[in-house]
Structure formats: structure tokens, C-alpha cells
Amino acid sequence: MLYLIGLGLADEKDITVKGLEIVKRASRVYLEAYTAILLVEKSQLESFYGREVIIADREMVESASDDILANADKEDVAFLVVGDPFGATTHTDLVLRARALSIPHTSIPNASIISAIGASGLQLYNFGQTISMVFFTDSWRPSSFYARLAENVSLGLHTLVLLDIKVKEPSLEAMARGKIVYEPPRFMTVAECARQMVEVEEEKKEGVCGEKKLAVGAARVGSAEQKFVVGTLEQLCEAEEEMGPPLHSLVLLGWRTHDLERDYLREWALDKDVFDEVWKRDYEGKG
Amino acid sequence: MLYLIGLGLADEKDITVKGLEIVKRASRVYLEAYTAILLVEKSQLESFYGREVIIADREMVESASDDILANADKEDVAFLVVGDPFGATTHTDLVLRARALSIPHTSIPNASIISAIGASGLQLYNFGQTISMVFFTDSWRPSSFYARLAENVSLGLHTLVLLDIKVKEPSLEAMARGKIVYEPPRFMTVAECARQMVEVEEEKKEGVCGEKKLAVGAARVGSAEQKFVVGTLEQLCEAEEEMGPPLHSLVLLGWRTHDLERDYLREWALDKDVFDEVWKRDYEGKG
The missing domain is CATH 3.30.950.10 (Tetrapyrrole methylase, C-terminal domain)
Structure with a gap:
């Protein structure tokens, strides 16, 4: 399952309880980091989650989305987005690609500006x-x-x-x-x-x-x-x-x-x- | 401190980690329950929080807001709102009352429809x-x-x-x-x-x-x-x-x-x- 998870606006504790549970169990965790940022560093997220977070820059999301989606039909992949996953910047293109590959997907909303x-x-x-x-x-x-x-x-x-x-x-x-x-x-x-x-x-x-x-x-x-x-x-x-x-x-x-x-x-x-x-x-x- | 805390949209796990920490330590926890509802019952919130939640109906919020704010200058009071505290229904009147009483207040945003x-x-x-x-x-x-x-x-x-x-x-x-x-x-x-x-x-x-x-x-x-x-x-x-x-x-x-x-x-x-x-x-x- 591909999970698009909103992180909210400020720091590592603005994730929802539901979102955090998924982050903790997912096989891979990506952070979309080119359209918005939190007020804290990636390292602070990693230490709060107790795991590695892979930065997904614009190039990766736009050109290498299949790497992000790899095996997401069999395992859980978390794609973290500052704010809400469909807020100011939508990630409909990533979801459309998941649909085309028959990868199940869902999203966990959060605060958006x-x-x-x-x-x-x-x-x-x-x-x-x-x-x-x-x-x-x-x-x-x-x-x-x-x-x-x-x-x-x-x-x-x-x-x-x-x-x-x-x-x-x-x-x-x-x-x-x-x-x-x-x-x-x-x-x-x-x-x-x-x-x-x-x-x-x-x-x-x-x-x-x-x-x-x-x-x-x-x-x-x-x-x-x-x-x-x-x-x-x-x-x-x-x-x-x-x-x-x-x-x-x-x-x-x-x-x-x-x-x-x-x-x-x-x-x-x-x-x-x-x-x-x-x-x-x-x-x-x-x- | 008066905390207006967004609960998000669906169930007890849509609260943010930050919001949950406040709910657990607050002296009193109110749930605004007349303009929006979660998809779960109050009892499910209470068992997840491990504490009692007081239903704040329209009458209480509009006519007895000073009861909600009682002692909030000295202790923490949590006022839970489905969605975002300033989303579709704003609670500016409660905050204005808190300001008038010199009660410090802050809000924890969450997903809004x-x-x-x-x-x-x-x-x-x-x-x-x-x-x-x-x-x-x-x-x-x-x-x-x-x-x-x-x-x-x-x-x-x-x-x-x-x-x-x-x-x-x-x-x-x-x-x-x-x-x-x-x-x-x-x-x-x-x-x-x-x-x-x-x-x-x-x-x-x-x-x-x-x-x-x-x-x-x-x-x-x-x-x-x-x-x-x-x-x-x-x-x-x-x-x-x-x-x-x-x-x-x-x-x-x-x-x-x-x-x-x-x-x-x-x-x-x-x-x-x-x-x-x-x-x-x-x-x-x-x-």
C-alpha cells in the first residue's frame, strides 16, 4: 500500500497518531521536500520516528516515481508531505501512476495552510x-x-x-x-x-x-x-x-x-x- | 492555557501527537459536539485518551463559556474540535472571551474538510x-x-x-x-x-x-x-x-x-x- 501522509505544518509532533503508526511499520519512508518544508530538520523527524527518511526531491518524484512505488503492491511505502498530501501542492500524479500500476493507495490528511x-x-x-x-x-x-x-x-x-x-x-x-x-x-x-x-x-x-x-x-x-x-x-x-x-x-x-x-x-x-x-x-x- | 485542538476528520487516531500529549495532561477536556462530528463515538475517544471527555454543546459554548475557561490561567484546559479548530466553524468567540479574561491560549491545527x-x-x-x-x-x-x-x-x-x-x-x-x-x-x-x-x-x-x-x-x-x-x-x-x-x-x-x-x-x-x-x-x- 502507498500511504500519502500529511505531516502538518510545524514540527515532528504534528503528524497524526494514525500517520505515525504507518511510518513506524512501513518498508520505506520518503519525505517530499521541494514544495514545502517543516520548521525542523529531517534529522529531527528521523530521531522521532526512530528510522531513516529518504528525501524525495522534485527530480525523484517527477522522473523516478516508479522507484518510490517499487513493491508497494506487496509492502507499505510511506510518502510524507508537509501540510496535507493534497493541499497547496497535490500529488495526484503520483497517485495516478500508482493507479496505473494497480498499487493500492490511501492518504492520511493533516493541517494545510x-x-x-x-x-x-x-x-x-x-x-x-x-x-x-x-x-x-x-x-x-x-x-x-x-x-x-x-x-x-x-x-x-x-x-x-x-x-x-x-x-x-x-x-x-x-x-x-x-x-x-x-x-x-x-x-x-x-x-x-x-x-x-x-x-x-x-x-x-x-x-x-x-x-x-x-x-x-x-x-x-x-x-x-x-x-x-x-x-x-x-x-x-x-x-x-x-x-x-x-x-x-x-x-x-x-x-x-x-x-x-x-x-x-x-x-x-x-x-x-x-x-x-x-x-x-x-x-x-x-x- | 486554553488549547483549541483539532481532531481531524475520522476517528480517535486522527489527533496529532502534539494534541494527544496535551489531552493527556490537561485538567479538563471538552469536546465541541454540535457543529461537526467524528465517525466514532465519544466513548472511543475516552478509552483512547484514558480519561473523561465533557461534551460541550451549543448552549454551553455560547452561554457558559466562562465555565469552560475557569482556571485556564493557571491550568491547562483542552477544547477539542472536530476538523480544525478554525475550520468550517470558527471558535473565535471563545478565544475573544479568553483574551478578555487574559487567559493564554493556543491552537493545534488539524485536517479540515x-x-x-x-x-x-x-x-x-x-x-x-x-x-x-x-x-x-x-x-x-x-x-x-x-x-x-x-x-x-x-x-x-x-x-x-x-x-x-x-x-x-x-x-x-x-x-x-x-x-x-x-x-x-x-x-x-x-x-x-x-x-x-x-x-x-x-x-x-x-x-x-x-x-x-x-x-x-x-x-x-x-x-x-x-x-x-x-x-x-x-x-x-x-x-x-x-x-x-x-x-x-x-x-x-x-x-x-x-x-x-x-x-x-x-x-x-x-x-x-x-x-x-x-x-x-x-x-x-x-x-
């Missing part, structure tokens, strides 16, 4: 589609997120923005010299995301994510160091220190709000006067 | 706002869901529909006789939901949820008995037996689809010829 963002106090019913934000470079500044964001904004819905992470990215400079060297991991911050949003708004000018819009910066959701910071995008552009270490996500607020959401968020406002003023002007009573 | 529905193979990025469907009665047929559904449909987004459950509902007939008797629990089925959707479409006629629309029926998501059934709403209206026991949810498909979604869903089609025909006509290449 898509639902755990509810800890911000924002009601999940009021969220529209989720979008992701990639790191802009000098030559690549994809603004396709803007159209989807605009759809949510026009309906007054909140938008969860998932921020880019770069792990095991080959250095282009080293490649030019014929070598494969990996760049150190990079995690987009709320401030970087806010700056990219404001920048694209300045080009497009449709009033979607200008600097006076309210947003929630979320850091280390699901961990004991979870933190929410609330402000205008302009304020969040500067909030490097307030947010602390990765991982970060951002929610752009829609105007279809509830008073309970305001009461919940206000506690975390970078500046309560600014929050009150902007809320009253642009959000209150609009739902 | 809002993310676990990804096991259907539908990409969570392609979902719009979540809606809920209540049981219609002869005199109360709220169709406000239709406007929100229409918003998602116009954007081509999938819609997760959460289905009504009725637990501990007083019998109106008995109340008329001056007695309080509770009705047996009721759980809306996919077929009932599909019938209500088609019925409202017949009134409103905006092409939002007519009987030729494709939808996914989901049963017992997150459990070993998880099942997905795919068909038109017309087909799902009749799919009582195929779905099996509760809990059910439904996803109305949007046209913004991916070929991988089709490949994944087709396996579960009630009739693959009908699925292929409707997909080709109304969904394929529309994204």
Missing part, C-alpha cells in the same frame, strides 16, 4: 481562490496573480497568498561554469510579497492591491511561534522585523467582513489608529 | 468560496447559497458545499406538548443536497446548478471508508446507495479545470460515457 490560516480569525467561508506569489527577478515578473486577486477583490473575498520558497535551486552562475552548485534556501517574506503586490498595482492601477489595502501577515502558522501582523500593504512592506523567521503567508482582506473578524484582527494591528481608520473607511459595513 | 477535499483530486487553487447547505423544510427554503454559488460558477471555480447536520435538535412536536425530547441525529446526504440545488436552479434559472452540471459526491473524507462519486447533479440526486453512510460533502465543478483533474475524477464516474460527454461539452478546454 489553506485551512490553518483560519487561526488568523478570518472566516474560511469568506475566502476566494488561493493564489501563489513567486520571487520576481530582473527579467521575470509574472503578474498573472493579479487577475485572480482582482476576481476575489471584486467579490469582497479574502485571498490567501502562498509565498515562494526556493530549496535546492541550482546556481545559474555555477551552471555557466559547468558546475552544479545549489543556492542557499530562500523563503519569501510578507514584506517582499507586499512590495511585489504594490509594485504590480502601480502598473495595473485597477485598485486591487494598492498600498492602503489591509492585509494580514502570517508567520510560522501552526507552531508555538505562530504570529499574525495586521496592517496596510504599505505598512507590511516594512514589517521585516515584526514578522520574524519563515515560513510566511499573507492574506489580502476582502470587504465582505464580519465584526468578529475586526475584533480578532485589531489586537495584531501594527498601528491601531491606522487600522481603525482604514477599516472604517474601506471595510466596515461593506459586507 | 476545506483542505482534505483535495483528496478528490481537485486542485484547491481552483476553489472559490465555500458554501453550506441547510435542510429545507416546508416553510423554510433558504436559497441564499445560490448567489455565492453563482459567483464561483461565473469565474469557473469549484465550490465545496458543506452539508447540514442536526444533532441534539429539540423535537418541535414534543415542545408543543411542553416536553424537551431530542430528535435523532440527521446528516444531509449528497443526494438530498443535489436535489435542493436542482430545485433552486429551477426557480432561479441562471444556469448555476442545473441537473447537467458535474459534481463530486464525497463521503467519509479522511477515513479508510472514504469514497468519491462523480456524476451530473441529476445522477447524484439518485446516488443514495453509492455514497453510503455519512458524513457527506459535495463539490460543484467549475469549468476552470485541468486535465489531471479529469483523469483523477473519471475513475469514480457513475457512468463514464455520460462523464466524458458532459466533460467534453461543458468543461474541457474552458480554463
Whole structure:
């Protein structure tokens, strides 16, 4: 049996009791480690599980999935995924391959940022589609997120923005010299995301994510160091220190709000006067 | 400390290792038991935890929350919530009360139907706002869901529909006789939901949820008995037996689809010829 097991969001103890039982008895244990990361190292998982964990990078999952699935018709193979196995990144391709090979499979769900963002106090019913934000470079500044964001904004819905992470990215400079060297991991911050949003708004000018819009910066959701910071995008552009270490996500607020959401968020406002003023002007009573 | 702990979706082993450690050491353990249920009885939780669990019904949470919070500044109180503590039903009001009393609080996330529905193979990025469907009665047929559904449909987004459950509902007939008797629990089925959707479409006629629309029926998501059934709403209206026991949810498909979604869903089609025909006509290449 192939088991896709969600690990939750923070550390080795966020696995479910059911998931842990499978990890302990499986023949092989893989960890998908290129689309999301836990806040702890692989070694901490291994010592908690009492066994070896094989890192499955993008290349292995995309090109060598049959190695992962080898003998899974006769023995148990665990494929660990940070968050939920079908959360922000789905592993439907691996399951389709298992189906084609007649390998039985099942999944053990866990917390995903898509639902755990509810800890911000924002009601999940009021969220529209989720979008992701990639790191802009000098030559690549994809603004396709803007159209989807605009759809949510026009309906007054909140938008969860998932921020880019770069792990095991080959250095282009080293490649030019014929070598494969990996760049150190990079995690987009709320401030970087806010700056990219404001920048694209300045080009497009449709009033979607200008600097006076309210947003929630979320850091280390699901961990004991979870933190929410609330402000205008302009304020969040500067909030490097307030947010602390990765991982970060951002929610752009829609105007279809509830008073309970305001009461919940206000506690975390970078500046309560600014929050009150902007809320009253642009959000209150609009739902 | 007040701990809001997600229990996940199916049984006693879906709690996280971290959550279980807190349950074992807390002074008191409450189970919120009116907005969602596990697929197992309270006694099974109690025997797994090795301790008593206090049922917190709506009345207790809404009117006697200070009893739940008593002494939580000095000792640990666990408040268990099926799914994620801030999932489909949020408990922000309990947290706001804790804040007002200066009681420290934290939450332990877990799987919510809002993310676990990804096991259907539908990409969570392609979902719009979540809606809920209540049981219609002869005199109360709220169709406000239709406007929100229409918003998602116009954007081509999938819609997760959460289905009504009725637990501990007083019998109106008995109340008329001056007695309080509770009705047996009721759980809306996919077929009932599909019938209500088609019925409202017949009134409103905006092409939002007519009987030729494709939808996914989901049963017992997150459990070993998880099942997905795919068909038109017309087909799902009749799919009582195929779905099996509760809990059910439904996803109305949007046209913004991916070929991988089709490949994944087709396996579960009630009739693959009908699925292929409707997909080709109304969904394929529309994204």
C-alpha cells in the first residue's frame, strides 16, 4: 500500500497518531521536500520516528516515481508531505501512476495552510481562490496573480497568498561554469510579497492591491511561534522585523467582513489608529 | 492555557501527537459536539485518551463559556474540535472571551474538510468560496447559497458545499406538548443536497446548478471508508446507495479545470460515457 501522509505544518509532533503508526511499520519512508518544508530538520523527524527518511526531491518524484512505488503492491511505502498530501501542492500524479500500476493507495490528511490560516480569525467561508506569489527577478515578473486577486477583490473575498520558497535551486552562475552548485534556501517574506503586490498595482492601477489595502501577515502558522501582523500593504512592506523567521503567508482582506473578524484582527494591528481608520473607511459595513 | 485542538476528520487516531500529549495532561477536556462530528463515538475517544471527555454543546459554548475557561490561567484546559479548530466553524468567540479574561491560549491545527477535499483530486487553487447547505423544510427554503454559488460558477471555480447536520435538535412536536425530547441525529446526504440545488436552479434559472452540471459526491473524507462519486447533479440526486453512510460533502465543478483533474475524477464516474460527454461539452478546454 502507498500511504500519502500529511505531516502538518510545524514540527515532528504534528503528524497524526494514525500517520505515525504507518511510518513506524512501513518498508520505506520518503519525505517530499521541494514544495514545502517543516520548521525542523529531517534529522529531527528521523530521531522521532526512530528510522531513516529518504528525501524525495522534485527530480525523484517527477522522473523516478516508479522507484518510490517499487513493491508497494506487496509492502507499505510511506510518502510524507508537509501540510496535507493534497493541499497547496497535490500529488495526484503520483497517485495516478500508482493507479496505473494497480498499487493500492490511501492518504492520511493533516493541517494545510489553506485551512490553518483560519487561526488568523478570518472566516474560511469568506475566502476566494488561493493564489501563489513567486520571487520576481530582473527579467521575470509574472503578474498573472493579479487577475485572480482582482476576481476575489471584486467579490469582497479574502485571498490567501502562498509565498515562494526556493530549496535546492541550482546556481545559474555555477551552471555557466559547468558546475552544479545549489543556492542557499530562500523563503519569501510578507514584506517582499507586499512590495511585489504594490509594485504590480502601480502598473495595473485597477485598485486591487494598492498600498492602503489591509492585509494580514502570517508567520510560522501552526507552531508555538505562530504570529499574525495586521496592517496596510504599505505598512507590511516594512514589517521585516515584526514578522520574524519563515515560513510566511499573507492574506489580502476582502470587504465582505464580519465584526468578529475586526475584533480578532485589531489586537495584531501594527498601528491601531491606522487600522481603525482604514477599516472604517474601506471595510466596515461593506459586507 | 486554553488549547483549541483539532481532531481531524475520522476517528480517535486522527489527533496529532502534539494534541494527544496535551489531552493527556490537561485538567479538563471538552469536546465541541454540535457543529461537526467524528465517525466514532465519544466513548472511543475516552478509552483512547484514558480519561473523561465533557461534551460541550451549543448552549454551553455560547452561554457558559466562562465555565469552560475557569482556571485556564493557571491550568491547562483542552477544547477539542472536530476538523480544525478554525475550520468550517470558527471558535473565535471563545478565544475573544479568553483574551478578555487574559487567559493564554493556543491552537493545534488539524485536517479540515476545506483542505482534505483535495483528496478528490481537485486542485484547491481552483476553489472559490465555500458554501453550506441547510435542510429545507416546508416553510423554510433558504436559497441564499445560490448567489455565492453563482459567483464561483461565473469565474469557473469549484465550490465545496458543506452539508447540514442536526444533532441534539429539540423535537418541535414534543415542545408543543411542553416536553424537551431530542430528535435523532440527521446528516444531509449528497443526494438530498443535489436535489435542493436542482430545485433552486429551477426557480432561479441562471444556469448555476442545473441537473447537467458535474459534481463530486464525497463521503467519509479522511477515513479508510472514504469514497468519491462523480456524476451530473441529476445522477447524484439518485446516488443514495453509492455514497453510503455519512458524513457527506459535495463539490460543484467549475469549468476552470485541468486535465489531471479529469483523469483523477473519471475513475469514480457513475457512468463514464455520460462523464466524458458532459466533460467534453461543458468543461474541457474552458480554463
